[in-house]
Amino acid sequence: MKNIAVRKIARADAGVIDGLANCGVATVHEAQGRTGLLKPYMRPIYPGASIAGSAVTVLAHPGDNWMLHVAMELCEPGDILLVGLSADNTNGMFGDLLATSARARGVRGLVIDAGVRDVADLTAMQFPVWSRAVSAEGTVKATPGCVNVPVVCAGCLVNPGDVVVAGDDGVCIVPREMAARALEKSNTRVAQEEITRQRLAAGEAGLDIYNMREKLAAAGMEYVD
């Protein structure tokens, strides 16, 4: 593996990114054909955050956060740091100092397939993080990795510049070149769901709204009293 840091990456349109943040993780995931979700062990450190941004990708090694410092300098306002690991690890690779640096650069949040620490401070700063663990376990700065190369994070391939959408439901990746199309489909979906929501709220049965009764019977479903 060559250790490289790519300085310049293409990013999606800022308006599209913000539009995707508004639609939310579940809607975007559905709109792009049920793809792009990180595994559900990735949890937010506090509830309520809902963001989207361009992925600055990091490949790091267990117990070593050197590459997060390298990546930080390459971030632009609106980016999200997204860290994949070369092997399973829960060390706390990111804390309030790195968050201070991230905030100063306009970074919107962190998605890391490892641990995070200083979560009380990060919560007070309202700097959102999705991680596989909370752990105070410290790290060294000894083994180089990569920045802005394709990485696997929590089971999902992420390319630098892909759009990261993250909220209480988890994290979804939208490939950069599909972002505009995903937003369009997401907006359509949001509009349709609003209509369905009103019918359901009025007490109409989902089986009727979705025309499921015939299919159920065809599948052999029997009602008994």
Place this chain on the structure above:
Amino acid sequence: MKNIAVRKIARADAGVIDGLANCGVATVHEAQGRTGLLKPYMRPIYPGASIAGSAVTVLAHPGDNWMLHVAMELCEPGDILLVGLSADNTNGMFGDLLATSARARGVRGLVIDAGVRDVADLTAMQFPVWSRAVSAEGTVKATPGCVNVPVVCAGCLVNPGDVVVAGDDGVCIVPREMAARALEKSNTRVAQEEITRQRLAAGEAGLDIYNMREKLAAAGMEYVD
């Protein structure tokens, strides 16, 4: 396996159900002889909810939420949807649309041995859910299962109409025909505990209140300085 949906189920007395909600999960579990708990991986999506209701049971397949739509129509006010899976799964089978439908029908909450999504919306609606995961991963509607048959959920057998008691400590099942007796014993327990609580708050030692000193010595416990 035949795919059936049972329309009519027997339910416990509404007053008894509300009484059990007041006693809480731990007390009810103890009162009925330390039985009926779902495994502790079942966690609430937000803290503070405390409910009880009659189980409308669902047997669903991984990645398929068809049966939840079937079950919804069979729910009555005061019911709790309780979903067992035919194999381990974390897909997000329930979200804000189904919750809207559930609320319209007076369903009090959801207990599901799989994933849930739209948790920010569900929290805003204060619609409580206990699940094994939060995941935006979508589902299909392709394979029929069953509604209102006995199911295993998080390691516990649940019959339709059993009383589900759920709170921050997890979920406990009270067999329908034992509900009144369980409430009676729970109330007794609550009263006794109140007395003990006051003695403990006053600084009295548990070893004295519970008469444990002699038993400890008999078991070979030695005190050293």
Place this chain on the structure above:
Amino acid sequence: MKNIAVRKIARADAGVIDGLANCGVATVHEAQGRTGLLKPYMRPIYPGASIAGSAVTVLAHPGDNWMLHVAMELCEPGDILLVGLSADNTNGMFGDLLATSARARGVRGLVIDAGVRDVADLTAMQFPVWSRAVSAEGTVKATPGCVNVPVVCAGCLVNPGDVVVAGDDGVCIVPREMAARALEKSNTRVAQEEITRQRLAAGEAGLDIYNMREKLAAAGMEYVD
């Protein structure tokens, strides 16, 4: 194994203990050379608690909380109950009655490598607990264990009287005889970090502050456009 309860243990200086609480888990862990952390599966039952105290150690058996009652009587104000198990277990060994007793004796919190219950009550009381699970599953009082002997808790050896520092990042153990030195190093670290924090907040790059550019190049890191 002999079943003993040691009545008198040495404790660290109260001012040192409170100083360590102020520094927090991550700082103390770093200051004492990246040691002493319990595994990250140990989580607080509510966010925001940050405490330190002297460990009253308990060795308990799965499903049996007898020794917690024995230990309670041996606690002094400022202590923290720390419970190791002889085998993996998630039963809810501690609830609101034991917490009432603990509060009456000035115990600051509980760290338990098993389950806890009545977490809504404990949260209302603001009695902090770090545990591996929340579970209403009850316990018996049948098999004696030990109090105030060295125990392994969540992968870490703890001696009675060691200082327990616990917060949102997890739990860190400071050996009693090293507590003063650990506080000194922690305070130095806090002061240094404050300076770094201000430089980072002003937008200076971590790579410059930590003089990493030369080391990166030496390690073979290449920048590409």
Place this chain on the structure above:
Amino acid sequence: MKNIAVRKIARADAGVIDGLANCGVATVHEAQGRTGLLKPYMRPIYPGASIAGSAVTVLAHPGDNWMLHVAMELCEPGDILLVGLSADNTNGMFGDLLATSARARGVRGLVIDAGVRDVADLTAMQFPVWSRAVSAEGTVKATPGCVNVPVVCAGCLVNPGDVVVAGDDGVCIVPREMAARALEKSNTRVAQEEITRQRLAAGEAGLDIYNMREKLAAAGMEYVD
């Protein structure tokens, strides 16, 4: 919970049971409509065993193997001990002494949702066990449970007298009253699979044998070069 041991249980026909053993776990599971499997964490202690027998069910508590001794006496030749636990546990509840007793009574094997020990001896005796763990951790005989009541074992409800089919693929439960029908369907399936196997071995494509090409196209599958 009342602590009872039921002495007399109904069993399936011996010839049917042996027929199910010949068909194997996967075939029987499919033949009865894809139901009845224990979770895949249940693994055999050595490869190659393939048995079926009538379930003598046990409900035991963590760290306590008392009920296994009670159940042993109620076993008849051809039975399989099947043990569910009241909470997750990995203690080694069964070893070479209990296996010696089991062998003397004609018991064919053990299925236990906990640990087992003396596995070198059990392998030498060729006494097959399916368990969730191998552990030397010992047990007490202090808390009564039940024998020959319905139990949940590894996520599956088992009634006393149900047929247990176990092999390298895991464990499948056939409800006693459905055993003859399940054997019939299993035998049909075995015969059909033999024909398919020969066609596949001759190089014919599964897509042709199963007539899948049209359905694939209808589902939107596209072939690209």
Place this chain on the structure above:
Amino acid sequence: MKNIAVRKIARADAGVIDGLANCGVATVHEAQGRTGLLKPYMRPIYPGASIAGSAVTVLAHPGDNWMLHVAMELCEPGDILLVGLSADNTNGMFGDLLATSARARGVRGLVIDAGVRDVADLTAMQFPVWSRAVSAEGTVKATPGCVNVPVVCAGCLVNPGDVVVAGDDGVCIVPREMAARALEKSNTRVAQEEITRQRLAAGEAGLDIYNMREKLAAAGMEYVD
């Protein structure tokens, strides 16, 4: 997600592939810079198999093995089926019928991030499989996925035609275009290790062979008696 099956893929040189099989997983992983390993939960169904082949990649959905039938037809002698899943799943997606088909087409083995069944038969056939679980749980053929697109399998990105090297130590992926270079480096490594092995077998200390004594002292290591 579009559902496509790519018929023609580029493969590495057959001699290179067989050379990599001879070097083994650990050597190849080291030789290509410590990359390419699947997570260690991927285990062989029997010990002793050691193979390499070209990846025919499959993206499948939980509980659905339809795409394995599609992929089978596109395999050539020397290939290895490699299956990634859209969400965590342990269903037994592959058994003796599919293995019979695979054998007839010269497929060397299967790597699947889900379950496998009929493992006794597969062992008798000596058809090697690396999987995350053994489970008899059956599957449907309802939702299309993809064949021969890039997939993530057990945390690793795999492109169609990449070389899969698998043995008792797990599974390693060599990007197709790097296969020749990886073999060259692997062979060098094997030769060097043979020399080291002989020195170690003769009792020489690793600290001397690897010249570690000075570095240890520089790192602050102290020897005490």
Place this chain on the structure above:
Amino acid sequence: MKNIAVRKIARADAGVIDGLANCGVATVHEAQGRTGLLKPYMRPIYPGASIAGSAVTVLAHPGDNWMLHVAMELCEPGDILLVGLSADNTNGMFGDLLATSARARGVRGLVIDAGVRDVADLTAMQFPVWSRAVSAEGTVKATPGCVNVPVVCAGCLVNPGDVVVAGDDGVCIVPREMAARALEKSNTRVAQEEITRQRLAAGEAGLDIYNMREKLAAAGMEYVD
């Protein structure tokens, strides 16, 4: 943490150690009062090995096997390398080269709370290893740890020179100064068990041999027909 390697450690009597190996893990664990077991996730890489030896303890960091080289030189014939980690890790820290070195020095085996690789070679050499994972993932030699200090390994405290007993049932630690007494009690237990085994083999009920009938009745056990 100071980084030290202690050259000279006290060891138990060689005859006692071999005697403990003969008794086996489960018997020794019981004989010393049900203590000393490592967690059951520690599994042997091949079945059938049964050894005992003096612990040369290692504290290593995730992804770093430097200390294993340091420890190797301090081993004497009859020793067992026992490695604890500062944080959870599954990297393959030990392979056939280290095993060659270990064999040359008379080391009897390895117990490591991390991963191991080259397991096919180690099996061919019959060099036994108990580990938490098999993984080819390589390691660096960058961060010093300790040799021959007390370590926590798989949840158990181990002092240098303690006796490690390991077999198919797992790993048990006997404190050095208690080794002779533990052997004595183990031998007594083996003799007693032989008598019980013969009675059980003759068909006598365990309930009679252990005089359990009265206690069962006292505990409220009821027999039903």
